[in-house]
Amino acid sequence: MGVLEGxxxxxxxxxxxxxxxxxxxxAQEGADIIAIDIAAQIDTVPYPMSTPDxxxxxxxxxxxxxxxxxxxxxxxxxxxxxxxxxxxxxAELGPVDIVAANAGIAPMSLTPQYQEWTDVxxxxxxxxxxxxxxxxxxxxxxxxxxxxxxxxxxAGLTGIGGNTPGGIGYTAAKHGVVGLMRAYANYLAxxxxxxxxxxxxxxxxxxxxxxxxxxxxxxxxxxxxxxxNALPVELVEPVDISNxxxxxxxxxxxxxxxxxxxxxxxxxxxx
Amino acid sequence: MAGRVEGxxxxxxxxxxxxxxxxxxxxAQEGADIIAVDLLEDxxxxxxxxxxxxxxxxxxxxxxxxxxxxxxxxxxVRDFGGLKKAVDDxxxxxxxxxIISANAGISTQMAPADELxxxxxxxxxxxxxxxxxxxxxxxxxxxxxxxRGGSIILTSSEAGIRGYGNIAHYVSAKHGVVGLMRTLAIELxxxxxxxxxxxxxxVDTDMIQNSATYDLFTGKxxxxxxxxxxxxxxxxALPIPWVEPVDISNxxxxxxxDEARFVTGVPLPVDGGxxxx
Numbered sequence: 001m002g003v004l005e006g007x008x009x010x011x012x013x014x015x016x017x018x019x020x021x022x023x024x025x026x027a028q029e030g031a032d033i034i035a036i037d038i039a040a041q042i043d044t045v046p047y048p049m050s051t052p053d054x055x056x057x058x059x060x061x062x063x064x065x066x067x068x069x070x071x072x073x074x075x076x077x078x079x080x081x082x083x084x085x086x087x088x089x090x091a092e093l094g095p096v097d098i099v100a101a102n103a104g105i106a107p108m109s110l111t112p113q114y115q116e117w118t119d120v121x122x123x124x125x126x127x128x129x130x131x132x133x134x135x136x137x138x139x140x141x142x143x144x145x146x147x148x149x150x151x152x153x154x155a156g157l158t159g160i161g162g163n164t165p166g167g168i169g170y171t172a173a174k175h176g177v178v179g180l181m182r183a184y185a186n187y188l189a190x191x192x193x194x195x196x197x198x199x200x201x202x203x204x205x206x207x208x209x210x211x212x213x214x215x216x217x218x219x220x221x222x223x224x225x226x227x228x229n230a231l232p233v234e235l236v237e238p239v240d241i242s243n244x245x246x247x248x249x250x251x252x253x254x255x256x257x258x259x260x261x262x263x264x265x266x267x268x269x270x271x
Numbered sequence: 272m273a274g275r276v277e278g279x280x281x282x283x284x285x286x287x288x289x290x291x292x293x294x295x296x297x298x299a300q301e302g303a304d305i306i307a308v309d310l311l312e313d314x315x316x317x318x319x320x321x322x323x324x325x326x327x328x329x330x331x332x333x334x335x336x337x338x339x340x341x342x343x344x345x346x347x348v349r350d351f352g353g354l355k356k357a358v359d360d361x362x363x364x365x366x367x368x369x370i371i372s373a374n375a376g377i378s379t380q381m382a383p384a385d386e387l388x389x390x391x392x393x394x395x396x397x398x399x400x401x402x403x404x405x406x407x408x409x410x411x412x413x414x415x416x417x418x419r420g421g422s423i424i425l426t427s428s429e430a431g432i433r434g435y436g437n438i439a440h441y442v443s444a445k446h447g448v449v450g451l452m453r454t455l456a457i458e459l460x461x462x463x464x465x466x467x468x469x470x471x472x473x474v475d476t477d478m479i480q481n482s483a484t485y486d487l488f489t490g491k492x493x494x495x496x497x498x499x500x501x502x503x504x505x506x507x508a509l510p511i512p513w514v515e516p517v518d519i520s521n522x523x524x525x526x527x528x529d530e531a532r533f534v535t536g537v538p539l540p541v542d543g544g545x546x547x548x
Contacts, residue, residue, distance in 0.1 A: 269536025
């Protein structure tokens with residue numbers, strides 16, 4: 001029997017990468033999934049973003065585990081659309097116990113433009129705020145507690161990310177997520193709703209493993225060196241982040257809240 | 272279904288009762304064999320009794336009831352030689368070492384920093400900081416010899432990441448544990464040996480369930496358990512007065528398991544949001 005049997009989880013950015021891994025890993029432990037993704041391109045993002053086919057593949061993998069999944073294309077920047085998607089998911093699968101605010105972009109390029117800042121703050125910070133805002137009221141009203149995990153980054157704890165509007169904005173947004181986490185952890189604690197952040201180092205996903213990100217990193221050799229992990233591993237796998245999220249949202253971590261949890265192969269500690 | 276630490280061996284200090292016993296049981300439930308040590312003596316200045324031989328025997332009984340093996344002995348974390356012998360004997364019998372849980376710790380005199388007795392200060396540092404270093408120093412050669420990596424979990428405290436009045440020796444030792452963890456994490460990363468610390472808030476064990484600790488939290492003499500519960504809950508964000516030993520064990524287990532294979536150098540609070548407030 002899974003450690004999340006009978007729970008419902010709301011996962012943003014669920015079409016591929018870490019988000020798909022979270023959906024599958026949570027489903028393996030017994031949860032049903034409300035999966036949201038933009039499944040479309042944002043102009044300042046140099047690598048190809050997810051597609052409706054990707055989101056359908058996530059649905060296929062969750063259903064193969066005999067769990068239910070509700071999918072909807074929605075942009076975390078659009079709170080009304082996100083609320084509508086959440087509400088439709090709850091109507092189909094029941095009330096949400098778990099939130100994984102995972103959706104994020106990395107608009108770092110060698111032809112920087114101001115709009116990168118605007119977009120990355122909108123998705124990676126405001127989008128996380130929207131995600132909690134659309135889910136938390138129903139969790140409070142239900143009175144059964146719950147667990148929220150916000151995906152930050154090692155760039156949420158250190159000043160990395162690159163000196164471009166997209167890189168600076170990424171670091172600022174991911175630090176901002178820690179502020180959101182701490183504030184929500186305080187406000188939601190009386191309702192036994194826990195809120196934590198995870199801070200991945202580089203993860204083997206299309207957001208990191210693409211020609212544009214590699215060009216961006218290689219353009220500044222000092223940065224490539226600064227990105228090295230302590231443990232002898234170049235990139236961690238999506239499932240490593242998922243395993244941290246499964247632990248954080250399970251009863252094994254029933255009294256863990258307000259915590260910044262790096263899953264970073266020792267990256268932050270070695271700096 | 273295979274346990275999450277199936278086939279591994281864990282060395283646990285302070286294993287006769289409280290958090291240490293809970294760690295031994297939780298790891299054994301998930302398939303580990305255990306090397307357990309405890310001081311089994313009263314601690315000068317402590318407002319509670321030390322663990323007994325009967326306590327350690329009970330830990331042994333409970334681990335064996337899970338069909339796991341356990342090698343238990345009396346050892347003092349302040350005495351490196353004795354501790355090393357206990358681990359060496361345990362590894363000789365159980366064949367390997369993968370996990371270290373440096374859990375042994377004490378709580379003693381409570382007074383402003385300039386009024387703490389010198390021997391109370393020294394014994395605290397010797398036990399709660401040097402004892403942790405001894406524990407790692409004694410176990411590490413065996414983990415290295417396995418060549419399979421490993422996981423070291425140092426039990427610090429909420430007092431390892433924030434200050435508290437009237438226990439400067441405890442706060443200093445527990446902060447020191449974080450420095451040791453951060454350094455070991457760097458030194459051992461190339462060998463895939465991970466090192467993390469856990470920071471519990473108040474845990475429901477003999478070490479805090481005593482009148483001196485009640486008074487420390489309430490700020491008045493002769494406080495009751497109910498008054499302590501209210502004062503303790505006031506510093507924890509979640510609506511709870513304290514956490515249970517198994518909550519710390521669940522964090523130890525996760526850090527020890529492959530689910531956390533890329534988690535190292537992390538101070539992990541298990542504190543109900545104590546750090547937030």
